[in-house]
Amino acid sequence: MHERAPNRLLNLGDLHTRSFREVLQQLDALEAKDDISYLHPSKRWEYPWALERAQLAPGSRVLDAGCGASIFPIHLAACGHRVSAVDLHPPQGLAAMHGVRVDYRKAGIDRLPFPDWEFDAVFCISVIEHLGREGIPAVLQELGRVVRPGGRVVLTTDYYEDAAASLWYEGPGERFPVDWSFFDESLLRELILEAPGFRVDGEVDLAVDWSRTKAEMRRFHGYPYTSVGVALIRV
Numbered sequence: 001m002h003e004r005a006p007n008r009l010l011n012l013g014d015l016h017t018r019s020f021r022e023v024l025q026q027l028d029a030l031e032a033k034d035d036i037s038y039l040h041p042s043k044r045w046e047y048p049w050a051l052e053r054a055q056l057a058p059g060s061r062v063l064d065a066g067c068g069a070s071i072f073p074i075h076l077a078a079c080g081h082r083v084s085a086v087d088l089h090p091p092q093g094l095a096a097m098h099g100v101r102v103d104y105r106k107a108g109i110d111r112l113p114f115p116d117w118e119f120d121a122v123f124c125i126s127v128i129e130h131l132g133r134e135g136i137p138a139v140l141q142e143l144g145r146v147v148r149p150g151g152r153v154v155l156t157t158d159y160y161e162d163a164a165a166s167l168w169y170e171g172p173g174e175r176f177p178v179d180w181s182f183f184d185e186s187l188l189r190e191l192i193l194e195a196p197g198f199r200v201d202g203e204v205d206l207a208v209d210w211s212r213t214k215a216e217m218r219r220f221h222g223y224p225y226t227s228v229g230v231a232l233i234r235v
Helices: 012-016 018-031 043-054 072-078 094-098 133-146 185-193 210-221
Strands: 007-009 061-065 082-087 102-106 119-125 147-159 198-200 226-234
Touching: 012 018, 012 043, 018 043, 018 072, 043 072, 043 119, 043 147, 043 226, 061 072, 072 082, 072 094, 072 102, 094 102, 119 133, 133 147, 133 185, 133 226, 147 185, 185 226
Parallel strands: 061 082, 061 119, 082 102, 119 147
Antiparallel strands: 007 226, 147 226, 198 226
16 A cells, blocks of 8 residues: 655544554543543544654653643653643643643743743644734744754644635534634645745645545534644754
């Protein structure tokens, strides 16, 4: 079978591979132990993909930028990594519920409360599309500031055929408009793939059959867009 490009669009077939299944089993088991954390459907692909691309050594110093109440920092800490997590509304008491240490900080990811080169890897999972396009270059510069040279910034974001389209949530429950940004190929290349201070870690595959993907994604998470994952190496 042809090996998939490391930087790619969400592929539901990945969820059935052994490596993805193992991570998802661990995430599900952790999430079941509390009533605070969550695991959004698209992140069932994004988190295993991100772990695969981060290539973390044991005991790595890592940051989850824009963590919300995600179970992901808990999983990273349970794996033995030294974890910091930043959000404007960090969860209270979540790490203690799981018996792990996570250094939660209340801050925006455009002004991170850490020194230069603090981390081996930074995760930014489905966050930057909520910041507004004009703020993305400064955010990437800040993420690059806190990761060591040669370290990775691993990010995912919402991706669609036209970044100017008007989209709606069409899954179970109430229908509502998408009021955050998303990327198309042109915008992804401009703001992410060609971001100064980084190089893309490996090949990029953005090939997509939108007629099939839109229907598939509506069934999967209620939206017509998909996700794209990109790993950047700090130069």
